Amino acid sequence: MLDQTDLEILKLLRKNSRMQWKEIGEIVHMTGQATSARIRRLEEIGVIEGYTVKINEEKLGRIIVALITVCMKSNDHKSFQSFVLHEESVVESHRISGEGCYWLKARVRNQDDLEKLLDKILRYGNYRLQISISEITNK
Template identity: 30%
Template structure:
């Protein structure tokens, strides 16, 4: 499915990716349209699934989640669906990608301490092998690709 968007749509998406709380008035001024025109474009971007929602960036450390870990997960034979459900039900799992290669999943966990990480990984051990890396920093955070 290919989506063609023009420069104004790109500007709208870029502005909202930087600050999803922009008022319609400010957004309209930034992209050079009237508020009704901007509102119509926003509606079309949403209907086409290009804009799928609006969210806040949250400082996880300020909420007590001092560690992040990337975990490669390789389910044991016959455990793929069970592992997937376990990961989906885990509140500390903030991202999970199903991947090709040796492992089936790459998971981003946020935890309050190493003990909590150990507990989560212990719960996974009966169903899968895992390889864990602690995140030291994130020089590139989630962002839009060039449009």
Template identity: 30%
Template sequence: MPSKRTARPPDGLPNGNLDDVNRTILRALADDPRQSTAELARTVGMSAPAVRERVGRLERAGVIRGYRLDVDPAAIGLPVTAWVRIRPGPGQLPKLADLAQRTPQVSECHRISGEDCFLLKVHVPAVAELEGVLDAFLLFGQTTSSFVVATPVEPRTPGI
């Protein structure tokens, strides 16, 4: 199963590296991806057309993969978050990946190294609701769950 992540140097950027201006743009967009080009231009001290071109170049290069909505699962009735590691049975990798894709409680699925092959982030309304989710995955392998108690470091943009 192919990964959506690739280790490639960004096209259209000098030597595949980010300069200080590009890093400043990325930090500003990480803080507020909805800000206008004019606001972003003021932040980096450049003209709006120059900033628009840089942002476009970062998008075309695959550095900026998209702009996402961040929803608090607890605010929509899903206060329980668990990380689930799965050790698949023989020949079950594709079935597990497909099941994770089709399971709405799964917000993330990562193929990992080690004894386990998948790491899932699961959101449910109550601990008891996790049982049904796990049962579906148990058809294809062994699961190990850990509940999130607190998140001292929120997800953040790497490398900027």
């Protein structure tokens, strides 16, 4: 279904989704038009679901990264999931197996904001908190 060229195009788009098709084509040895057709096909078959922007949260003042494992008190998962989807400080969430029911990544400005978030989470269940010291990225 996907060949090496498709995978290389995806790799380039992961690094910079605003990269010009012509520039991608030069790297993968295709014309801009052929690259455009490949990308359109990847969109049509659902491999590419959309494009986004990566924001530097620290420059917005959200310097604390909290990793939170939540153990639900009840079976009301829909209410908790709705809370997570609408909580601005939660930047990533997963329903998990193993220890806990959910894993959340949150970004907050300060200890007070973190405490407020944790108090909200307590309405749904208990939590285990870890604070990130640094992020290891593949840049």
